[in-house]
Amino acid sequence: MNEQYTPFTGEISIKNVTKTFGRVRSLDNVTATIRQGSIFGLIGSNGAGKSTLLRIMAGIYRPDTGSVSYDGEDIWENTARKQDIVYLSDDQFFFTHGTIEDMANYYRQMYINWSDEKYERLRAVFNLETDRKISTFSKGMQKQASVLLALSCCPKYLLCDETFDGLDPVMRQFVKRLLAEEVADGTMTPVIASHNMRELEDICDHIGLLHKGGILFDREVDAMKTSIHKVQMVLPGEEPDLGSFRTPEGKSLHVVSYKKSGSVLNLILRGEREEAEAAVKAKNPVFYELIPLTLEEIFICEMEEKGYDFNSIIG
Amino acid sequence: MILTALSAKTNADTENTGVRTRLLGSHNDWFVPGLYKNELRRTWSAGLLFAIILFFALPVMNLMVFSNRENSFENHPEYVLDYLRSFFSTANPFITVYACLGGMFCAMVVAEYLYDRRKTNFICSLPVKRQAYLLTKAAANLTWSVLAWVPSIVLMLLVALLTGTMRPHTGLVIGGCFVLMASWFCLHLYFFGLTLLACSFCGTGAMGGCMLLMLGGYIPVTVLSLLGLADMTFSNINTSYYLSEEFFSSISGVFRIFARIAYMKSFWFLLGCAALGLLLAAAAVWLTVIRRSEKAGTPFAFDRVRDIVKYLLMGLAALLGGMLFEAMSSGGWSFIWMLFGCICGAVLCWMLCNTIFYKTPKMMFEGKRGMVILTVCLMLFSGLSRFDILGLDNYIPSTVMTNRIELQNRDMPLTIRDKSLVRMFNAMAKNGQTLYEKYGPAATYRYPTDKYMYDYENWSTEEIPQMIDIGCTVWKTNYLVPIAKNIDMLYSDWVKFVGALTAREDFADVYFEAAFDALERAERAMPDSTYYARVYHNARLAQSKGLDANGNLTAAQLRHVLEVYREEMRAMGADAMQQMYSGTFYFHLDNDYFEFPMYAAYDGVADAIREVFNGSAMDYTNYSYEKNFVRAEVYYRGRVIGSLTEAELTALVAEGAISGQYNTYDTPLTLVEPDYAVEVQYRVTETETYYYAVDYEGKGIAYETVGNSSGDVSTSEYDEHVSAAFFWGCVPAEFQQ
Structure with a gap:
């Protein structure tokens, strides 16, 4: 029975997914939604369940409970839905004596969206020898080959598991730019799993934090960055009351952390930038500066607020 | 460059729409x-x-x-x-x-x-x-x-x-x-x-290979072990049948x-x-x-299968361990040693399986409860067999457990399920009216009544004729009457059924041999002792006499004899076919065993053989019978489609089917089953059947097999020309391909 292909419209919806390997519960009641047109970063320490979640999303593993659907249809053994999803493993498989050309032939038979033109162009850009055995490539070159092949499949969702590991900094940026271009064109949504938050910071616009099989956190990066601010300020008088950071309109801002170093106060305030600036100005500081937080700092704050020791989570 | 490449990216979605549908x-x-x-x-x-x-x-x-x-x-x-x-x-x-x-x-x-x-x-x-x-x-x-x-x-x-x-x-x-x-x-x-x-x-892959071995060989090996255990612990179990190729x-x-x-x-x-x-x-x-x-990369894809395999292997290991220690020990402690071996086998296997299946020695003691339960069960099983709690170790078949008695003959197997016969047999055994003996390495008890064939007065005992009556009645009903109806034959009394009654229990085969003529016995209702004496005498006569040339003739000599044989066979006409069957010529050639019927008309063959044997004559005259032609019917795929006259048959046999070629018992059966058969009934207890198959090219008959249902004369011949042409004329047009 042939399955009908319907145009891409939807999102990947993960609902109450649990997955157990023997006695180890890798995913525990995970719920998340990955919408099109963004780059979704999945971070977590080793063993947090990132790869497992990606594999379930790719239809490799079947969840013990819960479901993963794409565009409203279960992904498991759904060949039509899987046409739009390409999974890039951290240790991608290639045929033992296969060349890039061999693999391209294989993918060509499998993925109906395969674009020869795109393949040819990317091949030229990556500058890889397509008639050389992939097994003789370095790890970084193998990663490049896997990205080349995956992008040539023109997937709607590209599931990348530690894809940037092994790439040199130049190539890493290059691949990120490729992904960003695809997203900008609205043709692909990469889901990137990594334990390195700094790597995801400059590319992801949505982040999910996995810890011990559960999603602790699932937010838009922009929203996170605009809702929390680091302030360095010097006040003329005594230390301020931490509950007294208010906007001129009287809205109280939450002080996430507070540290004094000499006369300099280091604060992290939750609220919009304008609100934070207004609240700081209201204290008539001798000097003040709003510094953008790194993603890692934001997560530390968020996790500490929730009672987790972030360093132990990310390791 | 990148941007150029990407900006020139094709509109894949649009372009691929048609491709998608096709693929x-x-x-x-x-x-x-x-x-x-x-x-x-x-x-x-x-x-x-x-x-x-x-x-x-x-x-x-x-x-x-x-x-x-x-x-x-x-x-x-x-x-x-x-x-x-x-x-x-x-x-x-x-x-x-x-x-x-x-x-x-x-x-x-x-x-x-x-x-x-x-x-x-x-x-x-x-x-x-x-x-x-x-x-x-x-x-x-x-x-x-x-x-x-x-x-x-x-x-x-x-x-x-x-x-x-x-x-x-x-x-x-x-x-x-x-x-x-x-x-x-x-x-x-x-x-x-x-x-x-x-x-x-x-x-x-390694576990897959082991699993393949287990799927293919676990049952035979376990059965073999069980038989070994039975041999060790039971006195009267006959394992010979179960060690046969047929059983495995x-x-x-x-x-x-x-x-x-x-x-x-x-x-x-x-x-x-x-x-x-x-x-x-x-x-x-x-x-x-x-x-x-x-589960890729783990020993088993299914946890339940892993457990089942583990327990199956433990059972086998326990059996082998028990047998090993039983064999090494002697005296009154052997059972204790057997139990020790049983436990050792089960436990060691359990630890080894756990280590291999979980890929770590840390899991060696996984599933202790299952191990203990299985080991106890195995010990109980050992005890049951050792002390024969179920009473299996009995050379006299119990009436309850004996579910059938088989009346055996080379060509006429028959199973009798009459309990009265079973009861009678048991009574005879218990009263000492039959003897039993233990022979061979296995504990097989055989009840020979051969002695009654020599001492025929004993046949007058009440039970034997009664038993034979039952056997004959059943046999006649099931076998002889249908034959008699179909071919309207008359049995001469030169050959009699020599068979065996076998009472088969679950573990014991008990043979009860007798010689009698079922048809005559049933027809005439003459259970007198002289009759049986005659039956025995005739049955002995029915044994074919033959000349075994094994080791005596060189290949060249055999070829010479065969040439002569061929010529005489071809020359033999209808009259000659009615000559006496005089014996059988056996020999091995080219690693095959051959058996040629000899007729009195084969003077040349006899001379050739005599010559080879330095003039020592062959005695062809000890017994003989006449081949009185009754009828020859032609079958096409099981249906009668015509008949042959005696002359046609003779010509067919002489020129075609038996065209002088040798035969072999090891003839492989190809995928082509015989299409045609000619069944020839003589006025003796012999039916010869000639089989023919259409050849692969559809031009005619590819080969023929000439067999003999009585087994006394068995030939198997092939020819694709002469007999084919002859036989083709006998087949109605609608059946010709």
């Missing part, structure tokens, strides 16, 4: 054509390997045999034909071995991705159904396996056609090639399915296939292999679909 239409749940082509490209080397193997095993081997036979009497067309018939048939042992190894190799190649986690993840992430991937890969693999035959077949046919080496039998070679290939394919499917099933249970063939498909290498493989047997192979493959596909991808 999706070719994908389905069971087969992916694109993948199939790709697999064919990737696995051509396997096809080449198969082709090379077949090249050496078929055309090269064939030509080598012929070149070795050059200038030898074995190069005679009849020998060539016989060789070709053996070679191009299911009896060719190479085919079974090749099908076995090739089938296993192919299945392992198809299933190899299940053992590699990386590859499994890759495959399962592709937009292909799991069953479609497996089946497409299997199809590609089978395609190469089949295509590998093409070069060899073409070569053999070219040799046959161009060199003339096989020219007289080109039709046989052509047909034989396909018979050979078809039989290989059926066996290949069986081993392929079995191996695929074993592989689908497991997550590593019935419990092990793999054993059966290999046991039959040297025997016939019928069309239905091969078809059954293929069907079973497909069934096993279907089960393997189902398991592959339901198995978890993450």
Whole structure:
């Protein structure tokens, strides 16, 4: 029975997914939604369940409970839905004596969206020898080959598991730019799993934090960055009351952390930038500066607020 | 550069719309054509390997045999034909071995991705159904396996056609090639399915191999161990039957296939292999679909299977351990040692299995409760067998447990389920009216009544005639009456049924031998002692006399005798057919055993043999019978389509069916079943049946087998010209192909 292909419209919806390997519960009641047109970063320490979640999303593993659907249809053994999803493993498989050309032939038979033109162009850009055995490539070159092949499949969702590991900094940026271009064109949504938050910071616009099989956190990066601010300020008088950071309109801002170093106060305030600036100005500081937080700092704050020791989570 | 490349990116969505429709239409749940082509490209080397193997095993081997036979009497067309018939048939042992190894190799190649986690993840992430991937890969693999035959077949046919080496039998070679290939394919499917099933249970190649061994050999090995235990612990158990090829063939498909290498493989047997192979493959596909991808690289894909295998192996290890210690010990402590061995075997196996299955010695003691329960059960089993709590160790079959008595004869097997006979037999045994003896290495008790055949007064005891009455009645009803109705025959009394009554219990075979003529006995109702004496006398006379030339004649001498035989057989007319059957000439030639009927008219043969034996005469006159022709009916696929006159029959037999060629008992049965049969009834207890089959080219009769249902004269002859032409005229037009 042939399955009908319907145009891409939807999102990947993960609902109450649990997955157990023997006695180890890798995913525990995970719920998340990955919408099109963004780059979704999945971070977590080793063993947090990132790869497992990606594999379930790719239809490799079947969840013990819960479901993963794409565009409203279960992904498991759904060949039509899987046409739009390409999974890039951290240790991608290639045929033992296969060349890039061999693999391209294989993918060509499998993925109906395969674009020869795109393949040819990317091949030229990556500058890889397509008639050389992939097994003789370095790890970084193998990663490049896997990205080349995956992008040539023109997937709607590209599931990348530690894809940037092994790439040199130049190539890493290059691949990120490729992904960003695809997203900008609205043709692909990469889901990137990594334990390195700094790597995801400059590319992801949505982040999910996995810890011990559960999603602790699932937010838009922009929203996170605009809702929390680091302030360095010097006040003329005594230390301020931490509950007294208010906007001129009287809205109280939450002080996430507070540290004094000499006369300099280091604060992290939750609220919009304008609100934070207004609240700081209201204290008539001798000097003040709003510094953008790194993603890692934001997560530390968020996790500490929730009672987790972030360093132990990310390791 | 990047931006240029990307900005020039094609509008893939639009462009691919048409392509999608086309490609999706070719994908389905069971087969992916694109993948199939790709697999064919990737696995051509396997096809080449198969082709090379077949090249050496078929055309090269064939030509080598012929070149070795050059200038030898074995190069005679009849020998060539016989060789070709053996070679191009299911009896060719190479085919079974090749099908076995090739089938296993192919299945392992198809299933190899299940053992590699990386590859499994890759495959399962592709937009292909799991069953479609497996089946497409299997199809590609089978395609190469089949295509590998093409070069060899073409070569053999070219040799046959161009060199003339096989020219007289080109039709046989052509047909034989396909018979050979078809039989290989059926066996290949069986081993392929079995191996695929074993592989689908497991997550590593090594464990898949072990599982295959277990699927193929666990039952026979366990049964053998149980029999060994029974032999050790029971005094009266007869294990001889269970140690037979027949028994193991019935419990092990793999054993059966290999046991039959040297025997016939019928069309239905091969078809059954293929069907079973497909069934096993279907089960393997189902398991592959339901198995978890993450099990790749782990010993077992299913935890439950892992536990079952563990407990099965523990049971076997306990049996072997118990037997080992029982064998090493003696005296009153042997049972204790057996229990010790049983426990040791179970526990050691449990620890070893856990270590291997969980891939860490830390899990060595996993599942203690199951181990303890199983060990206790095994100890109880040992106790039950040791002390025979169920009372199995009894050489006298109990009436309750004896469910049948078999009346045995070479050609007329019959099972009697009459309990009165069972009761009577038991009563006789208990009253000491029969003797029993223990013979052979196994504890077999045999109740010989042969002595009654010598001391016939004892036949007047009340029970024996009664028993025979029952046997005769049943026999007559089931066997003789239908025959009598059909062929209106009259039995002469020169030969009598010599058979055995066998009471078979669950573990014990008890033989009760008697000699009697069932028909006469039933018809005449004459249970007198003189009658039995005569029966015995006649039965003894019925034993064929023969001349065994084994070791006495050289091949050249045999050929000379056979030439004479051939000429005399051809010259023998209708009158000569009624001459006395004078004996049988046995000999071995070319590793085959031959048995030729001798007639009194064969003076030349007799002279030839006499000459070889330095003038010592053969005695042909000890017994004889007349072949009084009654009728000869022609059957086409089981239906009577006509009859032959005696003259036609004689001509047929003399010129065609028995055209002077030798026969062999090891004649392989090809896939072509006989189409025609001529059943000739003589006024003796003998029916000769001549079988004919249409040849592969459809031109006529390819070969004939002349058999004899009574077994006294058994010939098997082949000819594809003379008798074919003769016989063809006998077949009504509507049946001619």
